[in-house]
Amino acid sequence: xxxxxxxxxxxxxxxxxxxxxxxxxxxxxxxxxxxxxxxxxxxxxxxxxxxxxxxxxxxxxxxxxxxxxxxxxxxxxxxxxxxxxxxxxxxxxxxxxxxxxxxxxxxxxxxxxxxxxxxxxxxxxxxxxxxxxxxxxxxxxxxxxxxxxxxxxxxxxxxxxxxxxxxxxxxxxxxxxxxxxxxxxxxxxxxxxxxxxxxxxxxxxxxxxxxxxxxxxxxxxxxxxxxxxxxxxxxxxxxxxxxxxxxxxxxxxxxxxxxxxxxxxxxxxxxxxxxxxxxxxxxxxxxxxxxxxxxxxxxxxxxxxxxxxxxxxxxxxxxxxxxxxxxxxxxxxxxxxxxxxxxxxxxxxxxxxxxxxxxxxxxxxxxxxxxxxxxxxxxxxxxxxxxxxxxxxxxxxxxxxxxxxxxx
Amino acid sequence: xxxxxxxxxxxxxxxxxxxxxxxxxxxxxxxxxxxxxxxxxxxxxxxxxxxxxxxxxxxxxxxxxxxxxxxxxxxxxxxxxxxxxxxxxxxxxxxxxxxxxxxxxxxxxxxxxxxxxxxxxxxxxxxxxxxxxxxxxxxxxxxxxxxxxxxxxxxxxxxxxxxxxxxxxxxxxxxxxxxxxxxxxxxxxxxxxxxxxxxxxxxxxxxxxxxxxxxxxxxxxxxxxxxxxxxxxxxxxxxxxxxxxxxxxxxxxxxxxxxxxxxxxxxxxxxxxxxxx
Numbered sequence: 001x002x003x004x005x006x007x008x009x010x011x012x013x014x015x016x017x018x019x020x021x022x023x024x025x026x027x028x029x030x031x032x033x034x035x036x037x038x039x040x041x042x043x044x045x046x047x048x049x050x051x052x053x054x055x056x057x058x059x060x061x062x063x064x065x066x067x068x069x070x071x072x073x074x075x076x077x078x079x080x081x082x083x084x085x086x087x088x089x090x091x092x093x094x095x096x097x098x099x100x101x102x103x104x105x106x107x108x109x110x111x112x113x114x115x116x117x118x119x120x121x122x123x124x125x126x127x128x129x130x131x132x133x134x135x136x137x138x139x140x141x142x143x144x145x146x147x148x149x150x151x152x153x154x155x156x157x158x159x160x161x162x163x164x165x166x167x168x169x170x171x172x173x174x175x176x177x178x179x180x181x182x183x184x185x186x187x188x189x190x191x192x193x194x195x196x197x198x199x200x201x202x203x204x205x206x207x208x209x210x211x212x213x214x215x216x217x218x219x220x221x222x223x224x225x226x227x228x229x230x231x232x233x234x235x236x237x238x239x240x241x242x243x244x245x246x247x248x249x250x251x252x253x254x255x256x257x258x259x260x261x262x263x264x265x266x267x268x269x270x271x272x273x274x275x276x277x278x279x280x281x282x283x284x285x286x287x288x289x290x291x292x293x294x295x296x297x298x299x300x301x302x303x304x305x306x307x308x309x310x311x312x313x314x315x316x317x318x319x320x321x322x323x324x325x326x327x328x329x330x331x332x333x334x335x336x337x338x339x340x341x342x343x344x345x346x347x348x349x350x351x352x353x354x355x356x357x358x359x360x361x362x363x364x365x366x367x368x369x370x371x372x373x374x375x376x377x378x379x380x381x382x383x384x385x386x387x388x389x390x391x392x393x394x395x396x397x398x399x400x401x402x403x404x405x406x407x408x
Numbered sequence: 409x410x411x412x413x414x415x416x417x418x419x420x421x422x423x424x425x426x427x428x429x430x431x432x433x434x435x436x437x438x439x440x441x442x443x444x445x446x447x448x449x450x451x452x453x454x455x456x457x458x459x460x461x462x463x464x465x466x467x468x469x470x471x472x473x474x475x476x477x478x479x480x481x482x483x484x485x486x487x488x489x490x491x492x493x494x495x496x497x498x499x500x501x502x503x504x505x506x507x508x509x510x511x512x513x514x515x516x517x518x519x520x521x522x523x524x525x526x527x528x529x530x531x532x533x534x535x536x537x538x539x540x541x542x543x544x545x546x547x548x549x550x551x552x553x554x555x556x557x558x559x560x561x562x563x564x565x566x567x568x569x570x571x572x573x574x575x576x577x578x579x580x581x582x583x584x585x586x587x588x589x590x591x592x593x594x595x596x597x598x599x600x601x602x603x604x605x606x607x608x609x610x611x612x613x614x615x616x617x618x619x620x621x622x623x624x625x626x627x628x629x630x631x632x633x634x635x636x637x638x639x640x641x642x643x644x645x646x647x648x649x650x651x652x653x654x655x656x657x658x659x660x661x662x663x664x665x666x667x668x669x670x671x672x673x674x675x676x677x678x679x680x681x682x683x684x685x
Contacts, residue, residue, distance in 0.1 A: 042600050043577050050504060053565045112561050113559065117557070117560075125540075125541070126538055131538075131561065135539055201566060202533070358524075359680065360522060364510055365571060
């Protein structure tokens, strides 16, 4: 019987994996449909308006970039401070950073009124603008991350056909300490400038303070590595492979715990100086108004302090808790939620307080009123889908945890 | 023990003394050269700047003109003509006027009317934060928009202390009820996705200067809001010319500017109501 014997390989995808991919595609689909709506109809279909021109999407940008901070922190730890035992996790950290930064850029492209002019900051410079500096830093840092990560990508079988690229990438890898140094510098710049974006706006009483950039960068340094740690555990649970020694992950958790304590310390003095001792009339009125109109105090104490600092710091630092991976992951995600709530609180609460400029009445304008609508959530869902897709592809096809050969 | 210490010291000295001394000498020379020589960043500064005399901002001080406005809150009757003429001439969305008029109360409870165009600050926060210089100072101190460059990030809207900026959330769906009653549009509507604001009617100022008229003095060469005001509550002109009408008004009247504490140096002055605010 002359049948063609097709060499059947076993079907490589489990039903669970297929369902997962289906879910991601569903999320991405929602995002794409919404993105089309936004591009064709304009930002008018969002709930943002002239008094609250920044909203959920800016919160996503800020959070995604802060959560991507594990990349520069762990790269610096390994390549600059010479703690080589953390080397196995650097690849994943850089990959997560890449996902975070590209997610932020995708959201930004949705958010700006003229996406066709996204390249303008590279051509038309305003060196006084922190936003210009942030755009440049993010672009440069994205390139740095690509160069840091290129060796990992070229290890894929696919690149057997392009040995020159692999050789080039290997050569690039020799520059890892340089990239780590550049990445550290650039990240310290733009992670704090993101806080300065708010901190320099003198007409907004609850933003205008020098602690803003410091709190942004400290929270990013603390939470970024914690997210890397949590995702490593989750990948381990799903793939069933212990990729990274738990002692290393525990050390990262402890590092994050201390970072959170420092962040909390600055936050405490910020709170004391600005709201308790400060008693600046504009700030007091702004906070009073916020507490009247929004659950500001609840979001601050429960979201930012309890979920964002107290719970994760406890889980990361108390030995009884940090031996348990589940609690570490819980702490990591709790810190993540805390930082997202913080970025939301900063962005939207600052805009809720109306500007005070008229000579007679204190607030000529009504207080802001904003909650994201379905369109904005749709883009958010799409971005989450993108991040999960990248992560899944990375885990499946890239040697994220391959033990690196020893080299000097 | 002490011997060892001395030895180390000698070693360090031999090696590093020359380096340190050389570096110190080099820095001293470089410092001297850079602070006084032609490469010095200070060589570009004017004497007044070196003496610490404050400049009036990035915008003013370069050109022959500095356009400003005085709004007399005591004279204003709240007819909203300025808002309507502005909306007609500049074809502004009537829901988002560039020039607002609101009724307010003095501390004794008497009504007065407060109106606000763009204040054309000389230390404009919007100019500082724009990532692409789409909003910038002209030589005559005006803060203007380049609609072809704006990327629509809306940071200027957030930074403006006076809520003078409006974003085009959608593409021109509005009927303009003020056309033609209050005038015909003299400029194009702005495209979707860019920020817009009051320009002090630069198209009129520039045309007037080209034809030899004096903006602010001759009718038709002043901003629409100034021209239409039935009680002459708005005065427009060159703040740099001590003989201009506006300079006279400023000299003869007590004036305030909005939120002086922010240091934005607005070019718009207000004459408060006679009884005070």
